[in-house]
Amino acid sequence: MAMASRLMWASRAASYLKISTCPRAFSTVIKDLKYADTHEWVKVDGSSATIGITDHAQDHLGDVVYVELPEVGSSVNQGKNFGAVESVKATSDVISPVSGEVVEVNTELNGSPGLVNASPYEDGWILKVKLSNNGEVNSLMDSEQYSKFCEEEDAKH
Amino acid sequence: MSRMATFLRFSSSRVSLISFTLLLDKPPGSSLPLDGLAAALVHIQHRLYQMSLQRTLKAYKFGIVNYLNALKLQERLSGERKAGNIQDTILSLQHPPTYTLGKRRTDHNLLLTESEVQAMGAEVHYTERGGDITFHGPRQAIIYPIISLRAIGFGARKYVEGLESIMIEVASLYGVNAHPGKAGETGVWVGDRKIGAIGVRISSGITSHGLAFNIDPDLNYFKHIVPCGIRDKGVTSLRREAQMQLPEDEVIHDQLIQSFAKTFHFKDMQWSQGGLILPADEIK
Numbered sequence: 440m441a442m443a444s445r446l447m448w449a450s451r452a453a454s455y456l457k458i459s460t461c462p463r464a465f466s467t468v469i470k471d472l473k474y475a476d477t478h479e480w481v482k483v484d485g486s487s488a489t490i491g492i493t494d495h496a497q498d499h500l501g502d503v504v505y506v507e508l509p510e511v512g513s514s515v516n517q518g519k520n521f522g523a524v525e526s527v528k529a530t531s532d533v534i535s536p537v538s539g540e541v542v543e544v545n546t547e548l549n550g551s552p553g554l555v556n557a558s559p560y561e562d563g564w565i566l567k568v569k570l571s572n573n574g575e576v577n578s579l580m581d582s583e584q585y586s587k588f589c590e591e592e593d594a595k596h
Numbered sequence: 597m598s599r600m601a602t603f604l605r606f607s608s609s610r611v612s613l614i615s616f617t618l619l620l621d622k623p624p625g626s627s628l629p630l631d632g633l634a635a636a637l638v639h640i641q642h643r644l645y646q647m648s649l650q651r652t653l654k655a656y657k658f659g660i661v662n663y664l665n666a667l668k669l670q671e672r673l674s675g676e677r678k679a680g681n682i683q684d685t686i687l688s689l690q691h692p693p694t695y696t697l698g699k700r701r702t703d704h705n706l707l708l709t710e711s712e713v714q715a716m717g718a719e720v721h722y723t724e725r726g727g728d729i730t731f732h733g734p735r736q737a738i739i740y741p742i743i744s745l746r747a748i749g750f751g752a753r754k755y756v757e758g759l760e761s762i763m764i765e766v767a768s769l770y771g772v773n774a775h776p777g778k779a780g781e782t783g784v785w786v787g788d789r790k791i792g793a794i795g796v797r798i799s800s801g802i803t804s805h806g807l808a809f810n811i812d813p814d815l816n817y818f819k820h821i822v823p824c825g826i827r828d829k830g831v832t833s834l835r836r837e838a839q840m841q842l843p844e845d846e847v848i849h850d851q852l853i854q855s856f857a858k859t860f861h862f863k864d865m866q867w868s869q870g871g872l873i874l875p876a877d878e879i880k
Contacts, residue, residue, distance in 0.1 A: 477801075499751020502780065505700050520799070523699065528727035528782040529752040529796035530699045595749030 466495035466589060469560050473576050474585035475536035480560065483576055488537055491564040492524070492555060495589045501527040503555040506548040506565065509541050515568060517575050522565070524555065537575050539568035651684065652864040653743075653857050657849065658689035660734060663696065663721050670804040673742045677802050684743040686856060688849045691732035693718035693817060698727045698795055705729040705822040718817070725805040727782070727795030729821050735833075736813040737849050739806050741856060746801035748860065756794055759807045760784055762855040763792035766809070769851060770838040784809075789832035790823065809852060810834060811845055 472480045478496035482489045497503065505525040515521040515535035523530045544566045548554060555563040570576075580588060661669075666689060676682045695713060697703055701722060706713075706729055713720050732738060739762075745755055760776045763784040767774040774791055777783045784792035792809045812835035823831055835842060842848070857865050 496751070499753055501751075501753035501756070504780075507699065523724075525699060525726045527753050527756045528698075528725075528794045529756055529798055530724060530726040531752050531798040532800060534800075592749040595747075 466493065466498055467560070468493070468495075468582045468586045468589070470582045472560070472582060473536070473579035474582070474588075475534065475579055476588060477534040477536075479534060479536045481536045481576065481579065483570070483573075486570050486573065487542070487567060488539065488570055488576075489564050489567050490536060491559055492533060493585075494559050497556045497559045497563070500524060500529075500531060500556075503552045506552050506555060508544040508546070508548065509566060511541050511544060513541050514571075515539060515541060515566075517572075517578075524552070533565065535568075536579055537568065537570055538572055539570045541566055542569050543567040651747075651862050652866060653853075653860075653862040654683055654685045654866045654868065655853050656685065656687050656868050657846070658687065660692055661689045663691050663694045663719060663732065666691070666738075666740070667721070667723065670740055670742060674799065674802050674804050677742050677744060678800050684741070684747075684862070686742070686853055687738075687740040688853055689738050689740075690734055690736060690845070691738060693731070693733045693814075695720045695729060695731055695817075695821060696725075696795075697722050697729050698725050699723070700728070702728050706820070707822070708820045713820075723795075723797075723805065724799075725795040725797045727793070728823075730793050730795065730808065730823060731813075731817045731821060732808055733813045733817055735811050735845065737809040737811055737845065737852055739809070739849070739852050739856065741803055741806050741860075743803050743860070744801055745798060745803060752796070752798055755798075755803065756782055756796060758856075758859045759794050759796070760792075762852055762859055763807060763809050765855045765859075766848065766851045767791060767834065767837070770834055770840055770842065772834060772837040774837075785829075786832055786837050789830040789837075791832050791834065791837065793823075807852075809848075811842065811848055 468474075469480070472482050474480050474493065478493045478499075480491055480493050492500075503524050503526045507522040507524070509515065509521045516538045517535060519535060520532040521535045521541075522533045524533060525531075545554075545564050547562070548565065555565075557563065666687070669687070673682065673685055673687075677685065693716070695706060695718060697706070697720070706720070710720060745751070750758075757776070760782070764774045764776070767784070767786070772786060772791070774784045774786050777785055777790075782794050783790050792807060794807050795805050797804045810831065810833035812833050815831055815833060815836075818831045823829075834848070853865075
């Protein structure tokens with residue numbers, strides 16, 4: 440356990456000094472969005488939210504060829520999967536960062552699934568929900584926390 | 597201090613600095629006279645963490661297993677792995693003649709009716725894996741890793757690239773020069789003939805399904821599909837491409853598993869005969 444706390448101390452120090460251990464391409468992270476540790480982002484607007492996957496996620500997936508969208512009117516729950524994306528012959532779950540009712544899905548992704556890669560935070564949005572619990576957003580990461588999280592994940596290999 | 601950090605980043609004597617910092621025993625929360633070495637420490641700590649993870653791969657070897665039974669087994673193991681009840685696991689087996697489809701249900705690439713398929717003694721199954729239609733049959737090595745990608749920080753792309761490299765490595769043991777496909781054509785090829793296929797499912801960061809490597813299956817079965825949705829490209833097998841005699845299939849299965857363990861940095865392997873984890877009535 441001493442190792443774990445030293446690890447935290449070291450990474451806090453590293454990010455305070457804004458240094459990295461080795462050169463690596465950083466994925467884009469947008470301020471003002473909230474992030475889940477499963478690499479989805481949420482843009483909250485009152486009691487509505489838009490959800491998609493992050494630049495880090497799309498980069499690690501490869502070229503997306505298919506997006507399985509939920510049905511409008513269905514409900515999503517925080518931490519539960521609501522759909523999937525397919526890339527490089529692999530289907531990967533997409534987990535909802537918040538709970539709510541699906542009010543709109545991005546049907547553009549049916550014909551152009553590559554929008555998820557090209558524009559993960561804008562044109563590649565996946566669904567819009569009416570939030571059932573605004574407080575849930577507080578359990579998500581902000582852009583700085585998420586950046587650090589990505590760095591730590593990428594350092595695992 | 598930031599000048600020192602910059603110096604460290606570009607220092608060629610980083611290795612000696614790293615070994616120096618390993619000797620430190622700084623209690624957490626105390627002040628940091630050595631802030632400049634924090635970058636090196638993060639790197640070391642991650643490496644030590646990786647080394648301390650007891651990443652053992654448990655391999656189960658089967659003979660011919662019905663597709664649905666294998667699927668049920670994978671679902672069970674996947675759930676157990678997600679719950680942290682079991683370690684990373686890999687299944688090695690072969691299937692009776694079976695056509696399978698992926699999540700996108702591209703059954704327009706099956707050029708037979710279901711009754712025609714049944715008449716030839718084959719089955720058709722729809723799955724949640726990625727990829728298009730493919731054929732599995734005896735003499736084709738099937739490897740299903742059930743591992744946590746989150747534990748090693750891998751995404752789909754890196755995982756699939758690893759699976760491709762395993763098949764390429766094993767092919768090379770028999771003098772066959774295989775390569776990954778072009779962008780959008782995941783799989784392993786010899787020239788423009790496909791020798792290995794991949795179809796994976798990643799759910800909550802845990803993998804299932806995997807790869808199919810043609811040792812010497814009956815390639816005629818592939819005539820009835822547009823394999824992986826790619827027209828105008830043939831399929832082949834290790835038997836067709838290798839100039840040397842091949843060993844027993846089991847040897848090749850073992851080589852695939854060992855290559856997997858090496859590629860995904862497992863420290864240890866445990867081998868089991870798979871019959872133990874299939875209920876008696878599921879073994880064919």
